[in-house]
Amino acid sequence: MSDAFLSHSDAALLNRNLVLRYIRSQGRVSRTDIWKSMAISRASVTMIVRQMQESGLITEVPAPRSEARRRGKGRSVSRYLCLNEGSRLMYIFEWGSRTLCLVNLGASILDSLQLSFPPNCMPLGFAQVVLQGIGELRKKHPVDPEALLGLGLVMPGLIDSRSQTVLHSVELGWRNVDMCSLFQTAFGNNIFLERTSHMIALGEFEFGMARTFNHILLVLMENEGIGASVVVRGDCQHGHNYMHGELGHIKLPEDVPCSCGQRGCLEAVVRYHLMRNGNQVDDALLDYYSMAISTAVNLYDPGIVLLSGRLVRNLGTENRDLLIERIRCRVTDGHLRDLTFGICREETHMGIRGMSAHIFNHHFAV
Numbered sequence: 562m563s564d565a566f567l568s569h570s571d572a573a574l575l576n577r578n579l580v581l582r583y584i585r586s587q588g589r590v591s592r593t594d595i596w597k598s599m600a601i602s603r604a605s606v607t608m609i610v611r612q613m614q615e616s617g618l619i620t621e622v623p624a625p626r627s628e629a630r631r632r633g634k635g636r637s638v639s640r641y642l643c644l645n646e647g648s649r650l651m652y653i654f655e656w657g658s659r660t661l662c663l664v665n666l667g668a669s670i671l672d673s674l675q676l677s678f679p680p681n682c683m684p685l686g687f688a689q690v691v692l693q694g695i696g697e698l699r700k701k702h703p704v705d706p707e708a709l710l711g712l713g714l715v716m717p718g719l720i721d722s723r724s725q726t727v728l729h730s731v732e733l734g735w736r737n738v739d740m741c742s743l744f745q746t747a748f749g750n751n752i753f754l755e756r757t758s759h760m761i762a763l764g765e766f767e768f769g770m771a772r773t774f775n776h777i778l779l780v781l782m783e784n785e786g787i788g789a790s791v792v793v794r795g796d797c798q799h800g801h802n803y804m805h806g807e808l809g810h811i812k813l814p815e816d817v818p819c820s821c822g823q824r825g826c827l828e829a830v831v832r833y834h835l836m837r838n839g840n841q842v843d844d845a846l847l848d849y850y851s852m853a854i855s856t857a858v859n860l861y862d863p864g865i866v867l868l869s870g871r872l873v874r875n876l877g878t879e880n881r882d883l884l885i886e887r888i889r890c891r892v893t894d895g896h897l898r899d900l901t902f903g904i905c906r907e908e909t910h911m912g913i914r915g916m917s918a919h920i921f922n923h924h925f926a927v
């Protein structure tokens with residue numbers, strides 16, 4: 562925007578998005594709830610609601626009988642507004658689980674497909690497999706182009722989510738891959754790319770364990786690498802170079818070469834120890850993890866630390882408790898500060914649901 566003032570149509574769109582987000586966050590609301598809790602006039606609420614009903618974004622549902630009775634006949638709020646979850650759809654692919662999903666506006670997975678890629682898959686081949694998968698899902702669930710919000714890609718590595726570029730991924734073996742150019746024919750500009758740990762963290766904030774927390778630190782621990790994500794009031798932190806949370810390259814006193822060209826990086830040390838111990842996490846590794854994670858806690862001061870990834874899921878309760886205890890011991894005032902720990906579960910598909918929130922936030926930005 563060229564000046565500091567919102568045009569009339571910008572303001573109208575902003576109000577619509579504010580109301581839509583309010584309805585989504587509350588589940589179901591009455592018109593009175595909207596104008597009472599938001600600084601929008603009654604007349605505007607009526608207009609916004611009518612427009613959103615016409616475009617199918619929201620729908621009216623009858624109030625439960627008990628509630629209608631309680632409020633009394635005549636002045637009862639007999640109808641509520643709620644998000645019309647099926648009115649908009651999106652395709653989301655997550656590299657970690659190799660899953661392609663058809664997802665609705667309410668972050669529900671309507672259908673999914675497991676994709677398989679050839680080893681050392683290059684970008685063009687990758688796009689081909691994903692597009693084929695979308696074709697298969699489309700056969701079962703035809704999607705009206707008007708209802709399609711886009712394609713979300715949840716990928717590992719360094720990612721520039723503004724230009725939709727995979728800057729560098731050791732796991733994929735890619736450098737500077739522009740995902741827009743790969744999918745533009747099918748999706749135009751509605752292509753969304755984000756890194757796995759960011760999307761799991763956002764999913765946990767929107768729908769999961771971290772709903773009541775404004776400061777979230779998520780640590781993704783996989784055999785291939787380790788990454789951290791910070792979400793502040795619903796915003797994923799990216800950093801100046803999209804290198805925020807590169808916890809895997811914290812230096813440890815071990816002389817092991819890393820894929821980044823340096824030595825002693827946590828990620829490289831983990832890989833070296835796992836290789837030597839038949840993929841078992843030994844005591845030294847638990848210690849290294851606790852050093853890295855406690856450093857991140859000291860830096861960001863989160864209210865909740867979410868531990869995610871295959872490696873942490875395979876730890877077993879005893880080692881997991883030990884890891885958390887060691888983190889607490891290393892953090893400043895670790896046993897006094899208000900700090901919660903949570904273990905992310907795989908079956909909640911938070912990476913995919915987080916991406917659906919990311920796409921929602923883009924289309925209905927405030």
Ligand SMILES: [Zn+2]
Pocket residue numbers: 809810819820821822823826828829
């Ligand atoms: Zn490194």
